[in-house]
Amino acid sequence: MSECTSVDVKALCHDLRNVKAALEAGFAYLQSPTEGEKAKSLCDQGLQRLDNILDELQSSLDACEDQGEVQ
């Protein structure tokens, strides 16, 4: 169980912008015959990174709910 700590909003924004840039680039070239593979891998990486961010947020939220204080 993780500790109830305040989320670093700056770092979160930074990470989410990285994810958005990766997903945008990935989606843009998904249909490209030459770059399709690279684009798919980029989308996978972006989604994986998004999962990690959500997991982290969820566990932080759970920890705070357990202590009765939602950040």
Add this chain to the structure above:
Amino acid sequence: MEAACRNDVVESSRPSDCRGKRLSVLIVDDDAMTRDALSLSCSNMPGLDANVLVASTIEEALAILSTDCVQVMLLDKHLGRDSGGMPVDGISFIPEFLEAQPELQILIVTGMKSFSDCVEAMRLGAFGYVPKDTPQDYLAEQIKRACEHSMLKNKQIRIDRGEQRSRSHIEFPGNSQAVKKLRSSLAAVAETSRPVLLNGETGTGKTTAAKWIHQHRESLFKEKDQPFFALNMGALPSNLIESELYGYERGAFTDAKSARAGYIELANGGTLFLDEIGEASLDLQSKLLKIIEEGKFIRIGGTTERKSIFKLVCATNRNLERMVADGTFREDLYMRISTFVVTIPNLVDRKDDMPEIIKAVLKKCCEDNSRFVAYRDLPEDLIAYLVENPPRGNIRGIEQFLSRLLVHAPRDSRGRPVLTNWARIRELRVQKSRRPKGVTPISIEELRTRSIDFLDPQFPGAPALTDEINNSLMMNVLESTGTQRAAARVLGITQGLISQRLQKIKTKEARL
């Protein structure tokens, strides 16, 4: 030069660094996913034929900048942590990047939207500040603009450093067999990336030939505005030539307040013309060997090995083979620069071209002296005179003659030069080449270094030989200067001594 020495015949595909339209974009980001995303976007942006390079740390980025020519850098602000656990701020390294490559344009591409970071980046010399989630077409537009700025900056640096590139088309006037052969030889050697050695008397047009090769390569490889740098090896002292050629790092010597790229670096992608190569010191010759062999060099006071790819054209009016035999020119350097030797014909061999040459030179002289005369206004006897009496100094001699003619000729009521009585203009005394063809005087340096064969049965003994040399030198100077007073000044002796010696010579001749 690296490619120049590797490829034997024709460069079919040219390197992608500074040449042609292809630009290089360097992505500096510690996050692999972001590097991949930006790399994918930059490689596929419509209208942007970019060679994409990536670096995850500052060190990697600096290493790339030292070897590759990069126009645009996409730099992240947060570059992870250093070995001491401290966060690395990409923005603070902007001055270092710009010192490594002054024409580089840096775009901060970051996940943070911070006004103060933006201000700081621009203050330090960044080209722009773009958030990572910005639309792709906006990023592409920014990269294109940054690239244009980089090209302009590069051009400005080249102009500041005295690039001698000709904007107008270079051509050898005339259609004689000699000039046709010259054109085809130059075209053939222009195709190869190997060095070329141009031989020829002074004033025959060796610099023009080097520029012709450069322009021919540009049209051959469909490239525009490639650098052309020329350096006269005899015009500067050895240590200055070295810093001009190799450039230097900040603090390399007392006056080196900032780093400066040398001609070798600036000529990357273009042509480097080393005039009077025979004047290069032995020390400099050994250093030139390295750049010719490997295409790599180190700035003075630096430690980073850099790379430059250029066409090397050397020129000389000296006999390099003889210099090699005398030990004053390195044989290994001679072997490398003399794969292709093109001899530029002198005026005597181009008599058929003389009217065309005079026409071309007259145009230049009119511009230089602000006196405008059409070729048809030149008296026919003047042209015939020049054809029969080619002035000393070949084409440069004609240029001198026509300049004097335009400036010293009397003017009519509208201020135009009147050329009909050209023969009466005193200043037009043509310095005819009195020297028999193929005989070049021995240089002072050669005279000092070579020894006299005293075992030769014709050796008359020291006093008679020195007398003979003195007399011959005096006669040559008299012939060239025209008066005893001027000859005395040149020789550093009294006019009385000259007339005394002349008297002796006359008496001796009368006795014989």
